[in-house]
Amino acid sequence: MNTPLATEILRASAVVVGATAADKAEAIERVGGLLVAEGLVTDEYVRAMHEREAIISTYLGNGIALPHGTGENQESILQTGLAVAQFPxxxxxxxxxxxxxxxLAAKSEEHIPILSRLASVLEDAELCERLARTGDPLEIHGALTADGAVQSGGGSELGEGxxxxxxxxxxxxxxxxRPAAEIVELLMDHDADVTIVAGDRRANAASITQLIALGASVGDEVGVSASGDDSEAAIEAVLRVLLGEGEQR
Known part of the structure; x- marks a missing residue:
């Protein structure tokens, strides 16, 4: 069953299948054009999507990428929403x-349920493969807007020690x-299981999709816990990212 809010954030008309692109710049233009056509963003936002991609890759895994603009381009977002282009x-x-x-174009937190659902989809390699091959845009739309968004990321619990x-x-x-990707990369160098909690949502900090699905924004309070030999160093590394220390544009 589809949720009304989710179907407002991702409209069926914003999903296309069977697209082609020579490179990711062309693919970003294609999906950015969908955002413009849906009245969600201006052309300036599409340029910001390219700028973001030049800073850090928005590839998530299992054949899915999530290009979006930089934080300085909120004025070019007319309405929160998503668009999907399939490149078989x-x-x-x-x-x-x-x-x-x-x-992705986000002015608020309305898109979080879909990102939570996306985190669930990404963990299902068979579903990702099916969505990458389907000739029916409604199948993709249905998969991303269905009930059952992940609220618990299955991150490690704070145990003894x-x-x-x-x-x-x-x-x-x-x-x-961007910060989610930085956290995942930093934790590769630490022997620790790290969990981040925002409200009633929990994420394994080694998973970029679970981190994004938390929907945590500047000013939000989050809990960071860890277990393992490098717990203290791992938490310090995560805190540096969350506090924006060394943040570069």
């Missing part, structure tokens, strides 16, 4: 091919794609 043959996106490219901290996010990008 794949588009080179760093070391992996993207076959579903989801353009674990430590935790609470922090208010100061990073101007919140906990969206």
């Amino acid at each position: 043959a794949g588009v080179p996106w760093g070391d992996e091919p993207a076959r579903l490219v989801i353009g 674990g430590i935790g901290r609470t922090v208010r996010i100061a990073n101007p990008s919140g906990l969206h794609a």
Whole structure:
């Protein structure tokens, strides 16, 4: 069953299948054009999507990319929403091919249920493959707007010997794609299981999609807990990102 809010954020008309693109710049233009056509953003936002991609890849895994603009381009977002372009043959996106490219424009937190659902979809390789091949745009729309969005990311629990901290996010990008990717990369160097909690949502900090699905923004309070040999160092690394220390544009 589809939720009304989700279908407002991702309209059926904003999903196209069978698209082609020579590279990710062309793919971003395609999905950005859908956002413009839906009245969600101005052309300036599409340029911001390219700028964001130049900073850090928005590839999430399992053939899915989530290009979006930078935090300085809120005025070019007319309405919160998403658009999806399917590229069955794949588009080179760093070391992996993207076959579903989801353009995101967010003025508020209304898109969080769909991102939570996307986190669930990403963990199902078989479903991702089916959506990358289907000739029916409504199948993609239905999969992303269905009930059953993930509220618990299945992150590690704070067990015996674990430590935790609470922090208010100061990073101007919140906990969206760029800082989420930074956290995942930093934690690769630490022997620790890290969990981030925002409200009633919990994420394994090693999963970029679970972090994005938290929907945490600047000013929000989150809890960071860890267990393992490098717990303290891992938490400090995460806190540096959340506090925006060393943030560069």
